[in-house]
Amino acid sequence: MASFATRSASQAIRASRRVSGIAAKAALRPAQTASYSLLARAAAAKAAQTPVVHGVRGIKTLDFAGVKETVYERSDWPLAKLQDYFKNDTLALIGYGSQGHGQGLNARDNGLNVIVGVRENGESWRQAIEDGWVPGETLFPIEEAINKGTIIMNLLSDAAQSQTWPKIAPLIVPGKTLYFSHGFSVVYKEDTKVIPPKDVDVILVAPKGSGRTVRTLFKEGRGINSSIAVWQDVTGKAKEKAVAIGVAVGSGYMYETTFEKEVYSDLYGERGVLMGGIQGLFLAQYQVLRKNGHSPSEAFNETVEEATQSLYPLIGQKGMDYMFNACSTTARRGALDWAPIFEKANVPIFEKLYESVKNGTETRKSLEYNSRSTYRQDLAKELAEIDNQEIWRAGKVVRSLRPDYKSDSE
Numbered sequence: 387m388a389s390f391a392t393r394s395a396s397q398a399i400r401a402s403r404r405v406s407g408i409a410a411k412a413a414l415r416p417a418q419t420a421s422y423s424l425l426a427r428a429a430a431a432k433a434a435q436t437p438v439v440h441g442v443r444g445i446k447t448l449d450f451a452g453v454k455e456t457v458y459e460r461s462d463w464p465l466a467k468l469q470d471y472f473k474n475d476t477l478a479l480i481g482y483g484s485q486g487h488g489q490g491l492n493a494r495d496n497g498l499n500v501i502v503g504v505r506e507n508g509e510s511w512r513q514a515i516e517d518g519w520v521p522g523e524t525l526f527p528i529e530e531a532i533n534k535g536t537i538i539m540n541l542l543s544d545a546a547q548s549q550t551w552p553k554i555a556p557l558i559v560p561g562k563t564l565y566f567s568h569g570f571s572v573v574y575k576e577d578t579k580v581i582p583p584k585d586v587d588v589i590l591v592a593p594k595g596s597g598r599t600v601r602t603l604f605k606e607g608r609g610i611n612s613s614i615a616v617w618q619d620v621t622g623k624a625k626e627k628a629v630a631i632g633v634a635v636g637s638g639y640m641y642e643t644t645f646e647k648e649v650y651s652d653l654y655g656e657r658g659v660l661m662g663g664i665q666g667l668f669l670a671q672y673q674v675l676r677k678n679g680h681s682p683s684e685a686f687n688e689t690v691e692e693a694t695q696s697l698y699p700l701i702g703q704k705g706m707d708y709m710f711n712a713c714s715t716t717a718r719r720g721a722l723d724w725a726p727i728f729e730k731a732n733v734p735i736f737e738k739l740y741e742s743v744k745n746g747t748e749t750r751k752s753l754e755y756n757s758r759s760t761y762r763q764d765l766a767k768e769l770a771e772i773d774n775q776e777i778w779r780a781g782k783v784v785r786s787l788r789p790d791y792k793s794d795s796e
Protein backbone atom coordinates (compact mmCIF):
# COMPACT_ATOMS: atom_id res chain seq x y z
CA MET A 387 0.00 0.00 0.00
CA ALA A 388 1.29 3.46 -0.86
CA SER A 389 2.45 5.36 2.21
CA PHE A 390 0.81 8.58 3.29
CA ALA A 391 3.71 10.76 2.15
CA THR A 392 4.00 8.94 -1.17
CA ARG A 393 0.30 9.28 -1.76
CA SER A 394 0.13 12.93 -0.78
CA ALA A 395 3.24 13.68 -2.79
CA SER A 396 1.85 12.03 -5.91
CA GLN A 397 -1.41 13.85 -5.34
CA ALA A 398 0.63 17.05 -5.07
CA ILE A 399 2.46 16.26 -8.30
CA ARG A 400 -0.84 15.52 -10.06
CA ALA A 401 -2.31 18.74 -8.67
CA SER A 402 0.71 20.71 -9.77
CA ARG A 403 0.47 19.21 -13.31
CA ARG A 404 -3.22 20.04 -13.44
CA VAL A 405 -2.47 23.54 -12.22
CA SER A 406 0.40 24.09 -14.67
CA GLY A 407 -2.06 23.14 -17.40
CA ILE A 408 -4.52 25.75 -16.17
CA ALA A 409 -1.78 28.35 -15.79
CA ALA A 410 -0.40 27.60 -19.28
CA LYS A 411 -3.84 27.87 -20.82
CA ALA A 412 -4.39 31.14 -19.00
CA ALA A 413 -1.11 32.48 -20.36
CA LEU A 414 -2.06 31.50 -23.91
CA ARG A 415 -5.42 33.22 -23.62
CA PRO A 416 -4.81 36.66 -22.17
CA ALA A 417 -8.33 37.69 -23.11
CA GLN A 418 -9.81 35.27 -20.59
CA THR A 419 -11.94 36.75 -17.86
CA ALA A 420 -10.18 38.25 -14.86
CA SER A 421 -11.74 35.68 -12.56
CA TYR A 422 -10.34 32.78 -14.62
CA SER A 423 -6.78 34.12 -14.50
CA LEU A 424 -7.18 34.89 -10.81
CA LEU A 425 -8.21 31.28 -10.24
CA ALA A 426 -5.25 30.01 -12.25
CA ARG A 427 -2.85 32.25 -10.36
CA ALA A 428 -4.25 31.09 -7.01
CA ALA A 429 -4.00 27.46 -8.11
CA ALA A 430 -0.43 27.91 -9.37
CA ALA A 431 0.57 29.64 -6.14
CA LYS A 432 -0.95 26.76 -4.14
CA ALA A 433 0.91 24.18 -6.25
CA ALA A 434 4.19 25.99 -5.65
CA GLN A 435 3.61 25.58 -1.90
CA THR A 436 2.77 21.87 -2.07
CA PRO A 437 5.48 19.38 -0.97
CA VAL A 438 7.17 17.48 -3.81
CA VAL A 439 9.15 14.25 -3.30
CA HIS A 440 12.83 14.10 -4.25
CA GLY A 441 15.08 11.11 -3.68
CA VAL A 442 14.47 7.43 -3.25
CA ARG A 443 12.32 5.29 -1.02
CA GLY A 444 13.87 4.84 2.41
CA ILE A 445 14.97 8.42 2.93
CA LYS A 446 12.86 11.16 1.49
CA THR A 447 13.67 14.77 1.10
CA LEU A 448 10.53 16.81 0.98
CA ASP A 449 10.15 20.44 0.19
CA PHE A 450 8.31 22.00 3.14
CA ALA A 451 7.24 25.38 1.84
CA GLY A 452 10.63 26.03 0.24
CA VAL A 453 12.85 24.31 2.83
CA LYS A 454 14.08 20.80 2.09
CA GLU A 455 13.91 18.35 4.98
CA THR A 456 14.57 14.64 5.31
CA VAL A 457 11.82 12.44 6.67
CA TYR A 458 11.64 8.80 7.73
CA GLU A 459 8.53 6.66 7.45
CA ARG A 460 7.15 3.59 9.14
CA SER A 461 6.42 2.07 5.74
CA ASP A 462 10.17 1.51 5.30
CA TRP A 463 10.25 -0.66 8.41
CA PRO A 464 7.98 -3.67 7.88
CA LEU A 465 7.41 -5.57 11.11
CA ALA A 466 9.76 -8.44 10.17
CA LYS A 467 12.60 -5.99 9.52
CA LEU A 468 11.91 -4.18 12.79
CA GLN A 469 11.83 -7.40 14.80
CA ASP A 470 15.04 -8.61 13.15
CA TYR A 471 16.76 -5.28 13.85
CA PHE A 472 16.02 -5.54 17.59
CA LYS A 473 16.32 -9.33 17.94
CA ASN A 474 19.26 -9.03 20.35
CA ASP A 475 17.94 -6.04 22.26
CA THR A 476 15.92 -5.48 25.40
CA LEU A 477 14.12 -2.16 25.49
CA ALA A 478 14.06 -1.05 29.14
CA LEU A 479 11.40 1.61 29.63
CA ILE A 480 12.25 3.55 32.76
CA GLY A 481 9.13 5.37 33.96
CA TYR A 482 5.54 4.59 33.15
CA GLY A 483 3.71 7.88 32.75
CA SER A 484 1.81 8.88 29.65
CA GLN A 485 4.75 8.16 27.29
CA GLY A 486 5.91 5.01 29.07
CA HIS A 487 2.42 3.59 28.69
CA GLY A 488 2.02 4.53 24.99
CA GLN A 489 5.53 3.73 23.79
CA GLY A 490 5.87 0.59 25.90
CA LEU A 491 2.60 -1.02 24.83
CA ASN A 492 3.22 -0.17 21.16
CA ALA A 493 6.73 -1.66 21.19
CA ARG A 494 5.39 -4.73 22.98
CA ASP A 495 2.58 -5.12 20.43
CA ASN A 496 5.22 -4.82 17.70
CA GLY A 497 6.72 -8.02 19.09
CA LEU A 498 9.86 -6.52 20.64
CA ASN A 499 11.44 -7.53 23.90
CA VAL A 500 10.30 -4.80 26.29
CA ILE A 501 10.60 -4.48 30.06
CA VAL A 502 9.48 -1.70 32.40
CA GLY A 503 11.41 -0.21 35.31
CA VAL A 504 9.63 1.94 37.91
CA ARG A 505 9.59 2.60 41.64
CA GLU A 506 8.33 -0.50 43.37
CA ASN A 507 4.73 -0.16 44.58
CA GLY A 508 4.28 3.40 43.32
CA GLU A 509 1.41 4.58 41.14
CA SER A 510 3.29 3.57 37.95
CA TRP A 511 4.00 0.10 39.30
CA ARG A 512 0.29 -0.41 39.86
CA GLN A 513 -0.57 1.00 36.42
CA ALA A 514 2.01 -1.22 34.71
CA ILE A 515 0.56 -4.35 36.33
CA GLU A 516 -2.87 -3.26 35.15
CA ASP A 517 -1.46 -3.09 31.60
CA GLY A 518 -0.15 -6.63 31.81
CA TRP A 519 3.51 -6.14 32.79
CA VAL A 520 4.49 -8.91 35.18
CA PRO A 521 6.68 -8.29 38.27
CA GLY A 522 9.92 -10.26 38.03
CA GLU A 523 9.33 -11.04 34.35
CA THR A 524 8.72 -7.77 32.52
CA LEU A 525 8.39 -5.32 35.42
CA PHE A 526 11.32 -4.46 37.68
CA PRO A 527 12.63 -1.80 40.05
CA ILE A 528 14.45 0.90 38.07
CA GLU A 529 18.05 -0.20 38.61
CA GLU A 530 17.31 -3.84 37.87
CA ALA A 531 15.56 -2.93 34.62
CA ILE A 532 18.52 -0.81 33.52
CA ASN A 533 20.90 -3.69 34.17
CA LYS A 534 18.75 -6.03 32.08
CA GLY A 535 18.19 -3.60 29.20
CA THR A 536 20.35 -2.75 26.20
CA ILE A 537 18.32 0.30 25.17
CA ILE A 538 17.57 2.41 28.23
CA MET A 539 14.54 4.55 27.51
CA ASN A 540 14.48 7.25 30.15
CA LEU A 541 10.81 8.18 30.39
CA LEU A 542 10.77 9.36 33.98
CA SER A 543 9.37 12.84 34.48
CA ASP A 544 11.96 15.45 33.47
CA ALA A 545 12.45 16.44 37.12
CA ALA A 546 12.84 12.79 38.15
CA GLN A 547 15.45 12.23 35.41
CA SER A 548 17.58 14.82 37.15
CA GLN A 549 16.88 13.57 40.68
CA THR A 550 17.65 9.93 39.86
CA TRP A 551 20.65 10.56 37.60
CA PRO A 552 23.36 9.97 40.27
CA LYS A 553 22.00 6.41 40.71
CA ILE A 554 21.33 5.79 37.02
CA ALA A 555 24.54 7.15 35.48
CA PRO A 556 26.93 4.38 36.67
CA LEU A 557 24.58 1.75 35.17
CA ILE A 558 24.76 3.19 31.65
CA VAL A 559 27.76 1.12 30.59
CA PRO A 560 29.32 0.64 27.11
CA GLY A 561 27.11 -1.38 24.78
CA LYS A 562 23.92 0.24 26.07
CA THR A 563 22.05 3.04 24.30
CA LEU A 564 20.56 5.93 26.23
CA TYR A 565 17.23 7.17 24.89
CA PHE A 566 15.07 10.17 25.77
CA SER A 567 11.80 11.61 24.50
CA HIS A 568 12.85 15.17 25.29
CA GLY A 569 16.03 17.21 25.01
CA PHE A 570 15.42 18.65 28.50
CA SER A 571 17.83 16.66 30.67
CA VAL A 572 20.96 16.82 28.53
CA VAL A 573 20.50 20.27 27.00
CA TYR A 574 20.00 22.01 30.35
CA LYS A 575 22.79 19.98 31.95
CA GLU A 576 23.98 22.92 34.11
CA ASP A 577 20.65 22.71 35.92
CA THR A 578 19.82 18.99 35.64
CA LYS A 579 23.39 17.63 36.05
CA VAL A 580 22.52 14.90 33.53
CA ILE A 581 25.76 14.32 31.62
CA PRO A 582 25.71 11.02 29.71
CA PRO A 583 28.83 8.84 29.70
CA LYS A 584 30.97 9.53 26.62
CA ASP A 585 31.01 5.92 25.40
CA VAL A 586 27.32 5.25 24.64
CA ASP A 587 24.96 6.35 21.90
CA VAL A 588 22.51 8.99 23.11
CA ILE A 589 19.38 9.42 21.01
CA LEU A 590 15.94 10.96 21.12
CA VAL A 591 12.51 10.18 19.73
CA ALA A 592 10.01 12.85 20.75
CA PRO A 593 6.41 12.08 19.86
CA LYS A 594 4.59 15.27 18.96
CA GLY A 595 1.55 14.44 21.00
CA SER A 596 0.35 12.98 24.25
CA GLY A 597 1.37 9.45 25.15
CA ARG A 598 -2.33 8.62 25.20
CA THR A 599 -2.54 9.55 21.52
CA VAL A 600 0.69 7.65 20.79
CA ARG A 601 -1.28 4.59 21.87
CA THR A 602 -4.70 5.32 20.36
CA LEU A 603 -3.31 6.28 16.94
CA PHE A 604 -1.23 3.08 16.88
CA LYS A 605 -4.26 0.98 17.74
CA GLU A 606 -6.18 2.63 14.92
CA GLY A 607 -3.38 1.67 12.49
CA ARG A 608 -2.30 5.29 12.28
CA GLY A 609 0.82 6.88 13.77
CA ILE A 610 2.00 9.89 15.76
CA ASN A 611 4.48 12.29 14.14
CA SER A 612 7.78 12.33 16.03
CA SER A 613 11.12 14.08 15.87
CA ILE A 614 14.43 12.23 16.12
CA ALA A 615 17.84 13.49 17.16
CA VAL A 616 21.30 12.25 18.05
CA TRP A 617 23.31 13.70 20.93
CA GLN A 618 26.19 11.22 20.77
CA ASP A 619 27.01 8.67 18.07
CA VAL A 620 29.58 6.18 19.29
CA THR A 621 28.60 3.21 17.13
CA GLY A 622 27.93 5.07 13.88
CA LYS A 623 24.41 3.62 14.03
CA ALA A 624 22.78 6.10 16.38
CA LYS A 625 20.50 7.76 13.84
CA GLU A 626 19.37 4.48 12.31
CA LYS A 627 18.61 3.20 15.80
CA ALA A 628 16.59 6.33 16.59
CA VAL A 629 14.52 5.87 13.43
CA ALA A 630 13.93 2.18 14.19
CA ILE A 631 12.89 2.87 17.79
CA GLY A 632 10.68 5.69 16.56
CA VAL A 633 8.84 3.16 14.40
CA ALA A 634 8.80 0.60 17.21
CA VAL A 635 7.05 2.98 19.61
CA GLY A 636 4.36 3.94 17.11
CA SER A 637 5.55 6.85 14.97
CA GLY A 638 4.06 7.26 11.52
CA TYR A 639 6.76 9.57 10.22
CA MET A 640 9.75 11.27 11.79
CA TYR A 641 11.60 14.48 11.06
CA GLU A 642 15.15 15.31 12.08
CA THR A 643 16.04 17.81 14.75
CA THR A 644 18.67 18.40 17.41
CA PHE A 645 18.27 17.97 21.17
CA GLU A 646 18.39 21.78 21.56
CA LYS A 647 15.81 22.51 18.88
CA GLU A 648 13.50 19.79 20.21
CA VAL A 649 13.48 21.08 23.76
CA TYR A 650 13.20 24.74 22.80
CA SER A 651 10.29 24.13 20.43
CA ASP A 652 8.55 21.70 22.78
CA LEU A 653 8.67 23.88 25.89
CA TYR A 654 7.65 26.86 23.78
CA GLY A 655 4.77 25.10 22.02
CA GLU A 656 3.22 23.61 25.14
CA ARG A 657 3.35 26.95 26.98
CA GLY A 658 2.01 28.65 23.86
CA VAL A 659 -0.66 27.61 21.39
CA LEU A 660 -0.87 23.96 22.47
CA MET A 661 -1.82 24.51 26.09
CA GLY A 662 -1.10 27.78 27.94
CA GLY A 663 -1.93 30.11 25.07
CA ILE A 664 -5.15 28.38 24.16
CA GLN A 665 -6.44 28.32 27.75
CA GLY A 666 -5.62 32.05 28.00
CA LEU A 667 -7.28 32.90 24.68
CA PHE A 668 -10.41 30.84 25.36
CA LEU A 669 -10.76 32.42 28.78
CA ALA A 670 -10.27 35.97 27.50
CA GLN A 671 -12.90 35.57 24.78
CA TYR A 672 -15.35 33.88 27.17
CA GLN A 673 -14.96 36.56 29.83
CA VAL A 674 -15.74 39.40 27.44
CA LEU A 675 -18.82 37.60 26.14
CA ARG A 676 -20.05 37.07 29.70
CA LYS A 677 -19.37 40.71 30.64
CA ASN A 678 -21.56 41.71 27.72
CA GLY A 679 -24.50 39.69 28.94
CA HIS A 680 -24.14 36.45 26.95
CA SER A 681 -25.21 33.25 28.69
CA PRO A 682 -22.61 30.64 29.72
CA SER A 683 -24.07 28.27 27.16
CA GLU A 684 -23.72 30.81 24.34
CA ALA A 685 -20.24 31.94 25.44
CA PHE A 686 -18.98 28.35 25.68
CA ASN A 687 -20.47 27.28 22.36
CA GLU A 688 -19.05 30.33 20.59
CA THR A 689 -15.61 29.88 22.14
CA VAL A 690 -14.76 26.24 22.76
CA GLU A 691 -17.38 23.85 21.46
CA GLU A 692 -17.53 25.23 17.94
CA ALA A 693 -13.72 25.43 17.83
CA THR A 694 -13.02 21.88 18.96
CA GLN A 695 -16.03 20.13 17.41
CA SER A 696 -16.39 21.91 14.10
CA LEU A 697 -13.66 24.32 12.98
CA TYR A 698 -10.33 23.02 14.34
CA PRO A 699 -10.86 19.53 12.90
CA LEU A 700 -11.22 21.23 9.50
CA ILE A 701 -7.83 22.93 9.98
CA GLY A 702 -6.40 19.51 10.89
CA GLN A 703 -7.86 17.91 7.79
CA LYS A 704 -6.97 20.44 5.11
CA GLY A 705 -5.48 23.63 6.50
CA MET A 706 -6.55 27.09 7.58
CA ASP A 707 -7.77 28.28 4.16
CA TYR A 708 -10.02 25.22 3.98
CA MET A 709 -11.57 26.07 7.34
CA PHE A 710 -12.00 29.73 6.31
CA ASN A 711 -13.63 28.63 3.04
CA ALA A 712 -16.03 26.40 4.96
CA CYS A 713 -17.30 29.46 6.84
CA SER A 714 -19.45 32.36 5.65
CA THR A 715 -18.06 35.21 3.58
CA THR A 716 -19.01 37.46 6.51
CA ALA A 717 -16.84 35.38 8.83
CA ARG A 718 -14.03 35.19 6.29
CA ARG A 719 -13.93 38.99 5.87
CA GLY A 720 -13.83 39.64 9.61
CA ALA A 721 -11.37 36.89 10.42
CA LEU A 722 -9.01 38.06 7.66
CA ASP A 723 -9.12 41.58 9.13
CA TRP A 724 -8.60 40.51 12.76
CA ALA A 725 -5.95 37.81 12.26
CA PRO A 726 -3.08 40.31 11.80
CA ILE A 727 -4.25 42.26 14.84
CA PHE A 728 -4.06 39.13 17.01
CA GLU A 729 -0.71 38.26 15.41
CA LYS A 730 0.77 41.68 16.19
CA ALA A 731 -0.51 41.64 19.77
CA ASN A 732 0.88 38.16 20.38
CA VAL A 733 4.33 38.30 18.78
CA PRO A 734 5.89 40.15 21.75
CA ILE A 735 4.44 37.55 24.13
CA PHE A 736 5.84 34.70 22.05
CA GLU A 737 9.25 36.45 21.84
CA LYS A 738 9.27 36.74 25.63
CA LEU A 739 8.26 33.10 26.00
CA TYR A 740 10.97 31.85 23.61
CA GLU A 741 13.61 33.80 25.54
CA SER A 742 12.35 32.40 28.84
CA VAL A 743 12.71 28.88 27.39
CA LYS A 744 16.13 29.51 25.85
CA ASN A 745 17.71 31.09 28.90
CA GLY A 746 16.58 28.18 31.09
CA THR A 747 14.05 30.08 33.22
CA GLU A 748 11.27 27.65 32.28
CA THR A 749 13.49 24.66 32.99
CA ARG A 750 14.53 25.89 36.40
CA LYS A 751 10.90 26.59 37.35
CA SER A 752 9.87 23.16 36.20
CA LEU A 753 12.72 21.42 38.03
CA GLU A 754 12.08 23.35 41.24
CA TYR A 755 8.35 22.76 41.18
CA ASN A 756 8.21 19.17 39.97
CA SER A 757 10.97 17.99 42.30
CA ARG A 758 8.84 18.75 45.36
CA SER A 759 7.47 15.71 47.13
CA THR A 760 4.01 17.28 46.83
CA TYR A 761 4.22 17.96 43.05
CA ARG A 762 1.35 15.66 42.13
CA GLN A 763 -1.04 17.18 44.69
CA ASP A 764 0.12 20.73 43.89
CA LEU A 765 -0.53 20.29 40.16
CA ALA A 766 -3.83 18.57 40.87
CA LYS A 767 -4.90 21.52 43.02
CA GLU A 768 -4.21 24.07 40.27
CA LEU A 769 -5.91 21.92 37.65
CA ALA A 770 -8.94 21.60 39.92
CA GLU A 771 -9.06 25.40 39.97
CA ILE A 772 -9.20 25.43 36.15
CA ASP A 773 -11.85 22.73 36.19
CA ASN A 774 -13.85 24.91 38.51
CA GLN A 775 -13.74 27.99 36.25
CA GLU A 776 -17.18 28.89 34.98
CA ILE A 777 -16.17 28.28 31.36
CA TRP A 778 -15.25 24.64 32.02
CA ARG A 779 -18.20 24.03 34.31
CA ALA A 780 -20.46 25.29 31.53
CA GLY A 781 -18.53 23.02 29.15
CA LYS A 782 -19.50 19.91 31.11
CA VAL A 783 -23.16 20.71 30.63
CA VAL A 784 -22.68 21.47 26.92
CA ARG A 785 -20.85 18.16 26.41
CA SER A 786 -23.57 16.26 28.22
CA LEU A 787 -26.02 17.52 25.60
CA ARG A 788 -24.13 15.97 22.70
CA PRO A 789 -26.34 13.24 21.21
CA ASP A 790 -23.43 10.77 21.40
CA TYR A 791 -22.67 11.63 25.04
CA LYS A 792 -22.27 8.70 27.38
CA SER A 793 -22.68 9.36 31.10
CA ASP A 794 -19.42 7.55 31.98
CA SER A 795 -17.35 9.56 29.49
CA GLU A 796 -16.39 12.35 31.93
Ligand SMILES: NC(=O)C1=CN([C@@H]2O[C@H](COP(=O)(O)OP(=O)(O)OC[C@H]3O[C@@H](n4cnc5c(N)ncnc54)[C@H](OP(=O)(O)O)[C@@H]3O)[C@@H](O)[C@H]2O)C=CC1
Binds near residue numbers: 543568598
Ligand atom coordinates in the same frame (compact mmCIF):
# COMPACT_ATOMS: atom_id res chain seq x y z
N1 LIG B 1 3.40 13.39 28.42
C1 LIG B 1 3.62 13.37 27.13
O1 LIG B 1 2.71 13.06 26.37
C2 LIG B 1 4.97 13.68 26.57
C3 LIG B 1 6.10 13.57 27.34
N2 LIG B 1 7.33 13.67 26.76
C4 LIG B 1 8.52 13.47 27.58
O2 LIG B 1 8.55 12.08 27.97
C5 LIG B 1 9.14 11.94 29.27
C6 LIG B 1 8.14 11.24 30.21
O3 LIG B 1 7.01 12.06 30.36
P1 LIG B 1 5.60 11.49 30.87
O4 LIG B 1 5.33 10.20 30.25
O5 LIG B 1 4.62 12.60 30.72
O6 LIG B 1 5.88 11.17 32.39
P2 LIG B 1 5.61 12.04 33.70
O7 LIG B 1 6.24 13.37 33.57
O8 LIG B 1 4.17 11.99 34.03
O9 LIG B 1 6.47 11.14 34.71
C7 LIG B 1 5.96 9.97 35.20
C8 LIG B 1 6.97 8.94 35.66
O10 LIG B 1 8.02 9.52 36.46
C9 LIG B 1 8.12 8.73 37.65
N3 LIG B 1 8.70 9.53 38.74
C10 LIG B 1 8.35 10.78 39.12
N4 LIG B 1 9.14 11.20 40.13
C11 LIG B 1 9.99 10.16 40.40
C12 LIG B 1 11.08 9.97 41.30
N5 LIG B 1 11.45 10.93 42.14
N6 LIG B 1 11.74 8.79 41.27
C13 LIG B 1 11.39 7.80 40.40
N7 LIG B 1 10.39 7.93 39.51
C14 LIG B 1 9.71 9.10 39.51
C15 LIG B 1 6.71 8.29 37.95
O11 LIG B 1 6.73 7.15 38.78
P3 LIG B 1 5.74 7.02 40.05
O12 LIG B 1 4.38 6.70 39.52
O13 LIG B 1 6.36 5.92 40.82
O14 LIG B 1 5.75 8.36 40.75
C16 LIG B 1 6.25 7.95 36.53
O15 LIG B 1 6.64 6.66 36.14
C17 LIG B 1 9.51 13.36 29.70
O16 LIG B 1 10.83 13.58 29.27
C18 LIG B 1 8.54 14.23 28.89
O17 LIG B 1 8.98 15.55 28.71
C19 LIG B 1 7.48 13.84 25.42
C20 LIG B 1 6.37 13.98 24.60
C21 LIG B 1 5.05 14.04 25.14
Ligand SMILES: CC[C@](O)(C(C)=O)C(=O)O
Binds near residue numbers: 595652
Ligand atom coordinates in the same frame (compact mmCIF):
# COMPACT_ATOMS: atom_id res chain seq x y z
C1 LIG C 1 2.10 19.58 24.56
C2 LIG C 1 2.60 18.92 25.78
C3 LIG C 1 3.74 17.96 25.56
O1 LIG C 1 4.87 18.66 25.08
C4 LIG C 1 3.30 16.95 24.55
C5 LIG C 1 2.12 16.09 24.81
O2 LIG C 1 3.83 16.92 23.46
C6 LIG C 1 4.12 17.33 26.91
O3 LIG C 1 5.21 17.64 27.43
O4 LIG C 1 3.34 16.54 27.47
Ligand SMILES: [Mg+2]
Binds near residue numbers: 652653656
Ligand atom coordinates in the same frame (compact mmCIF):
# COMPACT_ATOMS: atom_id res chain seq x y z
MG1 LIG D 1 6.58 18.71 26.38
Ligand SMILES: [Mg+2]
Binds near residue numbers: 593594595652656
Ligand atom coordinates in the same frame (compact mmCIF):
# COMPACT_ATOMS: atom_id res chain seq x y z
MG1 LIG E 1 5.52 17.99 23.20
